[in-house]
C-alpha cells in the first residue's frame with residue numbers, strides 16, 4: 513500500500529463540515545455491496561486515512577450501518593463523509609477532496625453485484641461477494 517503525506521482538505525456541499533488529513537492511502541477501492549450502493553447511489557469509492565492524521569470540524573451525524581461499522585454524514589446537507597469500521601481507519605470518499613482526483617482505482621469488491629451503470633474500466637482485481645465475505649467482516653443477506 514502506498515502512503516501519501518501532505519494536506520488533503522475537503523468540505524461538504526453546505527460548507528459546515530471540513531475534513532483535513534495529513535496522511536492517507538494513495539489508492540481507491542470501489543464497493544458494490546448493497547449498503548454502499550444505497551448510500552452512494554451506485555458504487556462507493558473509498559480510501560483510508562489513519563485516525564490520528566484526521567481533523568474534523570462541523571457537526572457530523574453518524575449512523576451504525578452494521579454491527580461493526582458506522583457511516584457519517586453532514587446533518588445539514590447529507591454529504592457522505594466516511595465509513596469506518598470500529599477501531600479502524602477512516603474510509604473517505606475521494607470526491608470529497610479536490611486533491612484526491614488522481615488517486616488510482618486498485619480494487620473492486622462485490623464486483624459480481626455491480627449494477628450495469630456502475631461498470632468500471634481497468635485492469636484492477638475484481639473481488640466477488642463470496643471471496644470478500646470469506647475473509648472480511650460483512651453484513652449477512654446483502655444481495
Ligand SMILES: [Zn+2]
Nearest residue numbers: 524526586589
Ligand atoms: Zn453540509
Ligand SMILES: [Zn+2]
Nearest residue numbers: 543544545548
Ligand atoms: Zn460496501
